[in-house]
Structures are given as structure tokens and as C-alpha cells.
Amino acid sequence: MASIPTLFTTTSTLHRSNYPPPYTCVDSNSNSNPNQLQLLAKKSLESRASSLLQSCSSFSRLTQIQAHIIRNSLQQNHFLASRLVSSCFTLGCYSYASRIFGQLLSPDAFLFNAMIKGFASAGFHREVLHFYCMMLNYSYSFPSNFTFPLALKACSKLASIVEGRALHGHVLKLDHSSDIFIQTALVDLYGSCCEAQDARKVFDRMTKRDVVAWNAMVSAYVRSDSILLAEEMFEKMPVRNVNSWTTMIGGLLDLGDSRRALTTFHRMQLHGVKADNMAIVTILSAIADLGCLSSGKWVHKYIERNVIQIDVFVGTALIDMYSKSGSIKDAKLVFHAMRSKNTSCYNAMIFGLAVHGLGEEAIRVFEELRGSRMEIDDVTMIAVLTACSHSGLVEKA
Structure with a gap:
């Protein structure tokens, strides 16, 4: 386990030393015995700054609030620091969040999780692993059941099986292996890396399984091109949601069996499951492969009846379906009716x-x-x- 941090540090382009400090550090603990009035005043300032950060809507406003925090020697306050970096991520100021974090003298697990969550939400998966590695280097800061799902998701998105296995080792070492969210993230990790057998081992050890865990296992088989095992798992599911059906339809589509994909979509309708945008895009792709105009028109009417938004993805799928099914007129109508x-x-x-x-x-x-x-x-x-x-x-x- 000692070698794991080395695996992660090479994946990041953001380092604290790369950024100029946004302010000069002042240790807020310099007054060792503040009186009760000072404590109350500091609490009031902290509450005011926190409230301002909650309603912050621009970077210039953020820096003004930060200046207020610095003037009152609150920049080492972990609660306010976490609010600051969270606001940075909300405003899309990712590098500035790293600069603020870099000035903290002793970041705790809560602050590390704020950085990891921010980068995960922004889709910067390498940065997630970088901050996870940094977290390991602080003896007073340990990954928690909040940290691991985010870090494992980053490994899934990057298809980083080596780092993922290392994280699995950390999960076992820190005794988080019974957490359903971590277990599901592990199933998804192994599925994303086409390691369906390892995904199944984790799945079989789960004492509790929700529909998300079942979906992850079905998806693991689909990604490994084990469509028969995916179907077997799908039929065993105690509860299915729209994602379950979409995964199965997409798997059949990837296999080239568009007709069975369309049959599965009709089964979904019989089970009373309403399609979402992703399901619609998937089934329209199957219909486009078949060139079945009547089925395509039925799905289009289904979209209108169920008030499903024709976003750029659904709209593109409709245009593609109509074009391949021989109705360029309908394709043009969809194209010109799209607002964006x-x-x-x-x-x-x-x-x-x-x-x-x-x-x-x-x-x-x-x-x-x-x-x-x-x-x-x-x-x-x-x-x-x-x-x-x-x-x-x-x-x-």
C-alpha cells in the first residue's frame, strides 16, 4: 500500500506549488486564550461570511468575501475554507479553488472531500485521484465512505484498473467494504474496465443490493460483451427502473441485434416504465439501424404524449432516424423546430x-x-x- 500514492501523483497537472498564493497566510490560532467576547465576535463573522458565500454569484463577489475573511484572520477556518472552495467550483473557478486549498496549513478530511467532490462534479477525474493521493499523505486525514465512491468513479471514467485495484485495497484496509455505495462503485469500476468476473465477485459479496447495484452488474456484463449473462442477470432483477431497461436495450444494440432491442423497448412499455431521454435516444438508434419508419413515428408520438423534451440529443437521434428511414421531410421538420x-x-x-x-x-x-x-x-x-x-x-x- 505504501507505493499507492506514487501511482496517483503522476496523473495530475494541478499542484499547489504551481499557483501563486491568493493571499498571505495568517494563523488564526495565534491568540491562544481569546475571551468570550472575542469568540462570540468571531462566530458572528464566520456566520456572516458563510451566509455571503451561500448567495455568491460572481468571481468578483467571491474575492470580496475572501478579502473580508482574510481581514478578520479567518482564512484558516476549515468551515469557511470549504465554503470558499465549493463556491469556486460552483462558479467554474477550479484553479482558484486549488490556490485557496494550497494556503491551508492543515486541511482536514472534510476539505479534501470538498476538493474531490468539486473536481468529480466538473469531470476532472485525474485531479480527483491527485487530491485523493494528497489526502493519503496527511496522517490526520483519512478517506471515508464519502471519499471512496468519488475516487472509484474517477478510476471508472479513466478505465484505470491499476489505481482502481489499489483503491479497492484501501477500502478493505480501512474496513469500508460493507458500504453499499462503495461496493456499487467497485462493481461499476470493474465493469468499466471489462473485468466482469471481478465485478461479479464484489456483487456476490454484497449483503444488500439496490437497483443501482443490479444495474451496475448488468452493465458490467454488457461492457464485457457477455450479453447472455447480462440478460440472465436482468431477468433475475427484483426491481427494474428505466436505466435497467436502457442498459439492456443498449447492449443488444451494440451487439447488432436492433430488432431484439426494439422488442425489449416494447416490453418496457408493457411493464409500465416511462422512457427518459437516454432510453429514447437508444431506441431511436435501433430504429434507425432497422430503417423502420412506422416504429420511428410511433416513438416520436410517444415523445409528444409524454412531454419528453426534444433536446439536442433526442433531436439529433430523430433527424438521424427519419433520414435513414426514408423520410427526409420529417427530418427537416424536426431540425427546423429545434430551439437549440x-x-x-x-x-x-x-x-x-x-x-x-x-x-x-x-x-x-x-x-x-x-x-x-x-x-x-x-x-x-x-x-x-x-x-x-x-x-x-x-x-x-
Whole structure:
């Protein structure tokens, strides 16, 4: 276990020494015996600063509150420091959160968890592991049942099986192996790294299992291409939610069995489970593969009946489905009705127009994308060149 911190320190680009200090440290404990009035005054200042941080909505306001904290020698107050770094993450000021943390003389587990949670929410998984490693180096700060799920999720997202196994060792050493959230995170970790057998070992040792744990195990089998074992596990589930069904539908889709994916979606309807956006996107992909326009129209009506928001993901899936099912008219109606679009949405529309031989229209959509100042990626260029190819627009190409 002693070698574990070395494994993590190499994964991070943020180090405390890399940042200039946002302020000069003042030890708030310099007055060893403050009288009762001083204690009450300090508590009042702490409460005021905490209240201001809760309503903070801009970086400039944050720095003003921080200055107020420094003037009153409260910068080493762990409660206020945790509120400060949490506000930084809320405002997207990730580096500044690290700078504030770097000035703390003795950060405790609560502060480390605030940093780990902040970076996990922002999707900076390497930084999560970096701060977890730093936490191990402080003898008075130990990972808790709050820390491990976040750190294990970071390993899952990075598919870092070596670091994940090391974390599993820490879980056992610190006697957190019976925590359902940690166990579920371990199942997800091994599943993400296509280690379904190890995921099953953790799953079988769980004394309590909720639907999230069952979903993680089904997903582990799906990711390992063990679709039969996934189906067996799925059928054994005492309770299924929309994520359970979506995982199974997605697994069948990845296997290339779009027809069974569509059948499973219909089974979900019979069980009275309402589809969410992710389920809709998944089943529309299956229908697009089948080119089944009638099923696609039924799903579109289902979206309207259940007031499911047509966001950029659902909208793109609808455009792709209609284009591949032979109804470019419906694809265009969806495209023009969308209130917000992203590059993927434009790409789907350009491809749809291209395969239907509508090269000029495809180029007009491409020009609209250019005018929107959104990013044009390699998929966009392939789509527009395909449009030129199918319509004989050599000079445009």
C-alpha cells in the first residue's frame, strides 16, 4: 500500500506549488486564550461570511468575501475554507479553488472531500485521484465512505484498473467494504474496465443490493460483451427502473441485434416504465439501424404524449432516424423546430440531406453552421463532402 500514492501523483497537472498564493497566510490560532467576547465576535463573522458565500454569484463577489475573511484572520477556518472552495467550483473557478486549498496549513478530511467532490462534479477525474493521493499523505486525514465512491468513479471514467485495484485495497484496509455505495462503485469500476468476473465477485459479496447495484452488474456484463449473462442477470432483477431497461436495450444494440432491442423497448412499455431521454435516444438508434419508419413515428408520438423534451440529443437521434428511414421531410421538420442545436445536430441533418441527393440544401445547412460560429469538426467535413459527391457538385467539393 505504501507505493499507492506514487501511482496517483503522476496523473495530475494541478499542484499547489504551481499557483501563486491568493493571499498571505495568517494563523488564526495565534491568540491562544481569546475571551468570550472575542469568540462570540468571531462566530458572528464566520456566520456572516458563510451566509455571503451561500448567495455568491460572481468571481468578483467571491474575492470580496475572501478579502473580508482574510481581514478578520479567518482564512484558516476549515468551515469557511470549504465554503470558499465549493463556491469556486460552483462558479467554474477550479484553479482558484486549488490556490485557496494550497494556503491551508492543515486541511482536514472534510476539505479534501470538498476538493474531490468539486473536481468529480466538473469531470476532472485525474485531479480527483491527485487530491485523493494528497489526502493519503496527511496522517490526520483519512478517506471515508464519502471519499471512496468519488475516487472509484474517477478510476471508472479513466478505465484505470491499476489505481482502481489499489483503491479497492484501501477500502478493505480501512474496513469500508460493507458500504453499499462503495461496493456499487467497485462493481461499476470493474465493469468499466471489462473485468466482469471481478465485478461479479464484489456483487456476490454484497449483503444488500439496490437497483443501482443490479444495474451496475448488468452493465458490467454488457461492457464485457457477455450479453447472455447480462440478460440472465436482468431477468433475475427484483426491481427494474428505466436505466435497467436502457442498459439492456443498449447492449443488444451494440451487439447488432436492433430488432431484439426494439422488442425489449416494447416490453418496457408493457411493464409500465416511462422512457427518459437516454432510453429514447437508444431506441431511436435501433430504429434507425432497422430503417423502420412506422416504429420511428410511433416513438416520436410517444415523445409528444409524454412531454419528453426534444433536446439536442433526442433531436439529433430523430433527424438521424427519419433520414435513414426514408423520410427526409420529417427530418427537416424536426431540425427546423429545434430551439437549440449543436454541431452533432447539424451533422445529422447534412448527412441526411446528402444521402437523399439534396446537395444544395446540405451546403446551405453547412453555411448556416458556419454562420453560427459553432465548432466544425471532421464529421461535418465528411458530411458536406458526401453531399457534394452524391449531387455531383465537384466545384463545391
